[in-house]
Amino acid sequence: MSEKSREFWRWREYRYTMPDMDWHDTKVVTAGVDIGSVGSKAAVMLDGELYSYAAMRTGGESEETAIKVMNWALEETELKTENVPYVVGTGYGRVNVPFAKRTITEIACHARGAHYIYGPTVRTVLDIGGQDCKAIRCDEKGKVMSFLMNDKCAAGTGRGLEVFTDLIRVPIEELGKTSLDVEDEPPPVSNTCVIFAKAESLALLRQGRSKEKVAAAYHLAMVNRIIDLLIKVGIEKDFVVTGGVAKNTGIVSRLERKLGIRPLEPKLDPILAGAVGAALFAKALYEKEIGLR
Amino acid sequence: MITAGVDVGAKYAKIVLLEDAKNILANAKGIVGFDILKSATEVFQKALDNTSLKRDQIVHVVATGMGRKAIHMKPPINAGEIVPEVIADAKGAYHLIPTVKTVIDVGAEEGRGVKVGENGKVRDFVINERCAAGAGTFMETMARALEVGVEEMGPLALKSTKAIPMNAQCCVFAESEVVTLIHSKTSKEDISKAIHDAMAGRIASMVLRVGVEKDVALIGGVAQNPGFLPPLEKELNTEILVPEHPQYVGALGAALLALEMEAK
Amino acid sequence: MQAHYGYKDGSGDYFIIIDTDKCNGCGKCVNACPYGVLELIEDEFDIEDGLMAAVTEEQRKKIKYSCGPCKPVSGERRLPCVLACEPKAIIHSW
Numbered sequence: 001m002s003e004k005s006r007e008f009w010r011w012r013e014y015r016y017t018m019p020d021m022d023w024h025d026t027k028v029v030t031a032g033v034d035i036g037s038v039g040s041k042a043a044v045m046l047d048g049e050l051y052s053y054a055a056m057r058t059g060g061e062s063e064e065t066a067i068k069v070m071n072w073a074l075e076e077t078e079l080k081t082e083n084v085p086y087v088v089g090t091g092y093g094r095v096n097v098p099f100a101k102r103t104i105t106e107i108a109c110h111a112r113g114a115h116y117i118y119g120p121t122v123r124t125v126l127d128i129g130g131q132d133c134k135a136i137r138c139d140e141k142g143k144v145m146s147f148l149m150n151d152k153c154a155a156g157t158g159r160g161l162e163v164f165t166d167l168i169r170v171p172i173e174e175l176g177k178t179s180l181d182v183e184d185e186p187p188p189v190s191n192t193c194v195i196f197a198k199a200e201s202l203a204l205l206r207q208g209r210s211k212e213k214v215a216a217a218y219h220l221a222m223v224n225r226i227i228d229l230l231i232k233v234g235i236e237k238d239f240v241v242t243g244g245v246a247k248n249t250g251i252v253s254r255l256e257r258k259l260g261i262r263p264l265e266p267k268l269d270p271i272l273a274g275a276v277g278a279a280l281f282a283k284a285l286y287e288k289e290i291g292l293r
Numbered sequence: 294m295i296t297a298g299v300d301v302g303a304k305y306a307k308i309v310l311l312e313d314a315k316n317i318l319a320n321a322k323g324i325v326g327f328d329i330l331k332s333a334t335e336v337f338q339k340a341l342d343n344t345s346l347k348r349d350q351i352v353h354v355v356a357t358g359m360g361r362k363a364i365h366m367k368p369p370i371n372a373g374e375i376v377p378e379v380i381a382d383a384k385g386a387y388h389l390i391p392t393v394k395t396v397i398d399v400g401a402e403e404g405r406g407v408k409v410g411e412n413g414k415v416r417d418f419v420i421n422e423r424c425a426a427g428a429g430t431f432m433e434t435m436a437r438a439l440e441v442g443v444e445e446m447g448p449l450a451l452k453s454t455k456a457i458p459m460n461a462q463c464c465v466f467a468e469s470e471v472v473t474l475i476h477s478k479t480s481k482e483d484i485s486k487a488i489h490d491a492m493a494g495r496i497a498s499m500v501l502r503v504g505v506e507k508d509v510a511l512i513g514g515v516a517q518n519p520g521f522l523p524p525l526e527k528e529l530n531t532e533i534l535v536p537e538h539p540q541y542v543g544a545l546g547a548a549l550l551a552l553e554m555e556a557k
Numbered sequence: 558m559q560a561h562y563g564y565k566d567g568s569g570d571y572f573i574i575i576d577t578d579k580c581n582g583c584g585k586c587v588n589a590c591p592y593g594v595l596e597l598i599e600d601e602f603d604i605e606d607g608l609m610a611a612v613t614e615e616q617r618k619k620i621k622y623s624c625g626p627c628k629p630v631s632g633e634r635r636l637p638c639v640l641a642c643e644p645k646a647i648i649h650s651w
Contacts (some may be wrong), residue, residue, distance in 0.1 A: 035601075048621075060473060060477075093579045097584030131466060137521060144558055145558055146558055146559035146560070146561075147558070147559075147560055147561065148561035148572065149561065149562060149563075149564075149617065150565060151562075151563070151564050151617040151618045152462045152463050152466075152563075152564040152565035152566060152617070152619065153424075153463050153564050153565060153567070154463050154464075154465035154466060155566070155567070156565075159465055159466065159469075160465070163465060193423055193424055193425055193464075193566065193567035194464075194465050195425035195430055195434065195464050195465065196402070196423065196425065196430075196567065205325055207327070225565070228565060229565060229568075232561060232572070233559070233561065350596060376599050416631050418630070419630050421568060422567070422568045423566075423567035423568050424566045424567040424568040425567070427568070460615070461618075462618045462619045462622075463566070463618070495619075495622050496620065496622075498622040498623065498625035498626060499622075501625055501626040501630075502625050502626070502628060502629055502630045503629070503630050504629065552639075
């Protein structure tokens with residue numbers, strides 16, 4: 001693909017199967033499918049342990065994507081979707097998961113999934129997804145105590161960052177790193193509207209500002225926006241970040257610096273929090289169904 | 294007495310040269326670049342050139358608009374006074390339409406609703422600020438997504454035969470939604486109409502906060518878009534008047550205020 | 558549980574906050590709202606039973622606009638949803 005037509009915002013899709021797990025010895029196989037507006041994730045768990053997963057861009061048809069991502073997660077496992085007795089759908093497109101037994105709101109799934117990925121000390125979950133941003137307060141069991149969903153504005157979402165990848169022509173996986181490659185933090189872009197921030201940044205680029213500084217300015221603005229939302233539900237340790245943007249070191253490090261709280265390090269890919277939480281709910285529901293509880 | 298009103302908007306600077314609150318001698322507009330003073334000065338000069346007047350023949354200059362501070366007391370324009378947009382809008386609209394009670398001004402980056410009282414004074418106002426979806430920037434961004442010129446958006450919408458809903462409320466997400474609609478073979482006419490409907494809905498709910506009282510006038514750059522008026526009239530359930538040269542009404546109001554201030 | 562529905566954008570913060578511990582699922586707010594902003598949904602935050610009020614998914618991203626007519630710039634402000642709620646479970650952040 002020539003440089004000109006390269007899509008900098010398109011993150012690499014991937015799948016993975018844990019090498020030393022075997023579904024033959026399992027009592028309960030469940031799965032969670034999180035259909036987000038930007039990314040779709042499937043997580044398969046054996047007795048509540050993450051076994052296999054996949055993450056891909058949500059296509060034009062949610063239902064088609066749901067089937068695709070589930071098949072891809074199962075690809076190297078000899079398991080088929082039909083073999084999974086309980087699947088829970090979550091996320092924006094959750095009603096379009098045809099093989100899901102039920103759907104559960106992504107808030108509850110992210111809280112549960114965050115506990116799995118980060119541990120039982122989690123009390124505050126910040127999910128920065130493709131098109132929305134959520135702040136969740138939960139208790140020691142992962143039960144939701146309070147939440148805030150920011151649902152309309154691209155600022156503070158992965159989509160806002162995607163706009164910037166195109167502007168400064170840096171692939172999305174490297175955007176965070178690029179933003180940290182500055183000696184001093186520049187002033188944040190003054191707007192928290194992506195459109196205006198982009199126009200401002202374009203002017204700065206034309207005046208010779210480096211792309212690292214432009215990236216840094218936007219990351220700062222985005223973090224300020226996110227913190228505004230976090231304070232509304234309050235922050236209690238331990239604090240963690242989930243969703244695709246959790247992998248952006250430029251955002252996470254600035255969050256830590258501004259809040260004075262270090263977010264926990266994930267043991268697994270944080271983009272899976274929703275799908276993993278859904279798979280765990282699936283396990284609880286399945287066990288209830290077959291009388292194991 | 295010749296006065297001038299300068300409306301330094303987010304995108305365009307507009308100038309009106311006025312004689313004795315009656316004759317508009319010239320109007321001119323130009324894009325506002327990074328150097329606001331420079332851009333405004335160029336447009337000011339353009340207006341002067343149109344009339345072969347010199348700056349010292351202009352007795353008083355009042356500035357309004359987002360960038361008004363940049364030309365306040367700064368040569369060569371030397372605006373003596375600055376006023377908020379809602380005041381200039383009310384004054385200008387009242388001059389053109391003495392029966393006006395509600396003014397809707399949709400510019401590049403802001404939308405405003407103004408209740409006008411006696412003598413063109415402001416009774417109430419509401420501003421929809423810093424969100425691109427409530428202003429002209431939305432229309433421009435959507436035009437780019439549809440790959441048409443922004444001036445084609447209105448005519449396209451007027452040819453539409455079907456109303457389709459638009460879910461996205463954010464300019465950035467709306468852009469993606471438009472791309473999806475294009476992929477699903479929705480006609481550009483119908484997409485453009487959906488865009489106009491969505492924007493009119495947002496502006497209307499803002500105006501409802503000050504209340505709608507006839508006569509209602511629509512001004513600002515977006516008022517030049519013929520596709521915007523029908524859905525706005527529908528949402529507010531009232532006839533809406535668009536004065537000639539709607540983009541200059543703010544500058545006109547500023548020029549009128551300049552005369553009032555000079556007379557004191 | 559405090560559920561915040563809405564958003565912050567370049568022009569401000571717009572959230573409807575429903576206290577699900579206070580909400581008794583009576584649905585009076587749903588009927589009181591002239592613009593269909595609210596609905597009753599299953600409280601599925603922990604697979605518990607019972608209904609609770611929520612902002613509809615479609616409305617979550619436009620409550621500034623939908624709720625606009627109930628919030629005049631001047632004059633008395635009477636939010637029908639807040640007035641209809643006996644346990645006082647609904648608050649508007651703006």
